Amino acid sequence: MKIAVMPGDGIGREVTAQAVKVLKAVVGHGRPLELVEAAIGQAGIDAAGDPLPAATSEIAQKADAILFGSAGMPGDEEIPFMMRPGASLLRLRKELGLFANFRPAFLFPELIGASTLKPEVVDGLDLMILRELTGDVYFGEPRGSGLNANGEREAFNTMRYSEPEVERIAHVAFRTARTRGRKLCSVDKANVLEVMQLWREVVTRVGKEYPDVELTHLFVDAAAMQLMRAPKQFDVIVTGNIFGDILSDAAAMLTGSIGMLPSASMAAGSFGLYEPVHGTAPDIAGKNLANPLASILSMAMMLRFSFEQAGNAGRVEGAVRRVLAEGLRTGDIFQPGCTRVGTEEMGDAVVAAL
Amino acid sequence: MKIAVMPGDGIGREVTAQAVKVLKAVVGHGRPLELVEAAIGQAGIDAAGDPLPAATSEIAQKADAILFGSAGMPGDEEIPFMMRPGASLLRLRKELGLFANFRPAFLFPELIGASTLKPEVVDGLDLMILRELTGDVYFGEPRGSGLNANGEREAFNTMRYSEPEVERIAHVAFRTARTRGRKLCSVDKANVLEVMQLWREVVTRVGKEYPDVELTHLFVDAAAMQLMRAPKQFDVIVTGNIFGDILSDAAAMLTGSIGMLPSASMAAGSFGLYEPVHGTAPDIAGKNLANPLASILSMAMMLRFSFEQAGNAGRVEGAVRRVLAEGLRTGDIFQPGCTRVGTEEMGDAVVAAL
Ligand SMILES: CC(C)[C@H](C(=O)O)[C@@H](O)C(=O)O
Ligand SMILES: CC(C)[C@H](C(=O)O)[C@@H](O)C(=O)O
Numbered sequence: 118m119k120i121a122v123m124p125g126d127g128i129g130r131e132v133t134a135q136a137v138k139v140l141k142a143v144v145g146h147g148r149p150l151e152l153v154e155a156a157i158g159q160a161g162i163d164a165a166g167d168p169l170p171a172a173t174s175e176i177a178q179k180a181d182a183i184l185f186g187s188a189g190m191p192g193d194e195e196i197p198f199m200m201r202p203g204a205s206l207l208r209l210r211k212e213l214g215l216f217a218n219f220r221p222a223f224l225f226p227e228l229i230g231a232s233t234l235k236p237e238v239v240d241g242l243d244l245m246i247l248r249e250l251t252g253d254v255y256f257g258e259p260r261g262s263g264l265n266a267n268g269e270r271e272a273f274n275t276m277r278y279s280e281p282e283v284e285r286i287a288h289v290a291f292r293t294a295r296t297r298g299r300k301l302c303s304v305d306k307a308n309v310l311e312v313m314q315l316w317r318e319v320v321t322r323v324g325k326e327y328p329d330v331e332l333t334h335l336f337v338d339a340a341a342m343q344l345m346r347a348p349k350q351f352d353v354i355v356t357g358n359i360f361g362d363i364l365s366d367a368a369a370m371l372t373g374s375i376g377m378l379p380s381a382s383m384a385a386g387s388f389g390l391y392e393p394v395h396g397t398a399p400d401i402a403g404k405n406l407a408n409p410l411a412s413i414l415s416m417a418m419m420l421r422f423s424f425e426q427a428g429n430a431g432r433v434e435g436a437v438r439r440v441l442a443e444g445l446r447t448g449d450i451f452q453p454g455c456t457r458v459g460t461e462e463m464g465d466a467v468v469a470a471l
Numbered sequence: 472m473k474i475a476v477m478p479g480d481g482i483g484r485e486v487t488a489q490a491v492k493v494l495k496a497v498v499g500h501g502r503p504l505e506l507v508e509a510a511i512g513q514a515g516i517d518a519a520g521d522p523l524p525a526a527t528s529e530i531a532q533k534a535d536a537i538l539f540g541s542a543g544m545p546g547d548e549e550i551p552f553m554m555r556p557g558a559s560l561l562r563l564r565k566e567l568g569l570f571a572n573f574r575p576a577f578l579f580p581e582l583i584g585a586s587t588l589k590p591e592v593v594d595g596l597d598l599m600i601l602r603e604l605t606g607d608v609y610f611g612e613p614r615g616s617g618l619n620a621n622g623e624r625e626a627f628n629t630m631r632y633s634e635p636e637v638e639r640i641a642h643v644a645f646r647t648a649r650t651r652g653r654k655l656c657s658v659d660k661a662n663v664l665e666v667m668q669l670w671r672e673v674v675t676r677v678g679k680e681y682p683d684v685e686l687t688h689l690f691v692d693a694a695a696m697q698l699m700r701a702p703k704q705f706d707v708i709v710t711g712n713i714f715g716d717i718l719s720d721a722a723a724m725l726t727g728s729i730g731m732l733p734s735a736s737m738a739a740g741s742f743g744l745y746e747p748v749h750g751t752a753p754d755i756a757g758k759n760l761a762n763p764l765a766s767i768l769s770m771a772m773m774l775r776f777s778f779e780q781a782g783n784a785g786r787v788e789g790a791v792r793r794v795l796a797e798g799l800r801t802g803d804i805f806q807p808g809c810t811r812v813g814t815e816e817m818g819d820a821v822v823a824a825l
Pocket of ligand 2 (some may be wrong): 308309338557558559560716
């Protein structure tokens, strides 16, 4: 198990340290564990003048999986685009072919009060958003700015998908639905965009190979509505890169606790990058206040997806559930009557609960 | 007052009839009212083989405003793109230069229970989403499909904005904020897209002319989150066409009653198209079940924006509030203890309450 550890910036450092602690505890002496730390984001700029240093790319390429914290600093916008700490993540996705982004949105029963939605609307929520991560308007060429025919300044990006790109994410989506409730909703804007007509056509065709999965389609505006109106109607949602960016954050917010949500970004084989959904939260960084559970749960996804250790993944998830049941809470998920703990103490509690 | 009336398809016909009834009642004998009905959507196909017949375009061009119902029928996807009933609306927006789409999301206190969000999160909600409506990936060229360099099928659309396009919607946004809470949030994806970097730059520059309006910026994924987490933080939101499509529907759903929400799509002067946010709802069409209040409130926006009749607009809005307070409800907003009424009866009640 060769794991590249990239804590990155802000609270990324503290939460990743807890995930590593739990990882060591759960894997135990069963398998050799090789952890290689690599600088990314502002940390990469500080170390090597590049948010994604060449040495970091190399470490990533040689690893079986990446445990990622968070990258980006306030004021990023002033730096040239591809040199921004936050952009290091985009470059990494493309370089490593991490095309399938899994964003589960599930609600821990103990934290149901944190949602801004009524309890009956989100109680038992468990949905998986699968976002295509290396295509679409994020990477489409041509892109840029200049003068148009009228001599006016303009700028443009290209939404683009090829048939094989849609096919491979569709296969991942149907296979994922098979391990869950066998329901897949594909989200597009086929009523307006040619690129999304191709999307719908290809997903529909791939679906013929999975007759046991119920496939539906929604336009992205309707999907945003339905996520808020009746989110429990969904099992797996598959969509393109930019729609997925928006909908996965909306879905995360349904739970009210983004400090709890993990994610996985997978390449074709078992290689993946695992990161908490939350950002760098510079305001609370370095204060032992951050919630490490999203990072710990991301590590559990790593055990399941990259190392076929579903048993250990389940043990970690069970331990997280137990510390919540015991009433331990970091500040972001604190409720009256619970015990407030810091980042380290939460990590220790998960280890103890294992 | 020369008004083109385009009821369109499904419940569009019934709700528009009620809006016309209330319009006649409120304008009274004060001003000559010329109403010209024109076919659009499936009705246009039936009448002239085109969802947007030439005669309809001509009527629209000669009018001061358009009262629009709803266009589109189930199964649209089978018809060539620009011939679809739903696409007639896109063509109309472009032909008439309707670049500024006003989508208010406000909560009637009587209907607070309809929201899936907790009452304290949405109580008193009153936000305005301003969506650019004639640019972006909806209309950007080049667009289409073909084979890429690897011989794979692909399809593409272009997100494109010119400086003048962003400038004019920005001015509308700042002026709108001035008539409300003087807070404007511009939503983009400037951390990834060049077209959105131009958007942010231009909005920021235009903002210098409105020092009395507080301008903030959010990335679209964060905006989707914040809309769900704390929607009352917003006053006016301005964004591009596709992000606006998604966010305005999400904002509408915050109220839980899209049968209540109006919209206005404005050209450069006082010309505008007014339509309820809801769709054609073919399942309940022709049954006197549809809620006409969104159409009636759209007509009120028309009085205010196209005819400078703020007084009459306020009278209509007040009448709607009174019928709700009296407990009258169509099926979509029905609550125990209220009186269930049909489309016509609701229209009559608004007239009576005037
Ligand atoms: C930081 C940003 C470029 C990134 C994205 O838009 O993909 C982020 O929002 C995410 O979802 O991981
Ligand atoms: C019908 C469709 C083309 C349209 C759009 O995407 O603009 C609709 O969703 C809207 O928001 O008016």
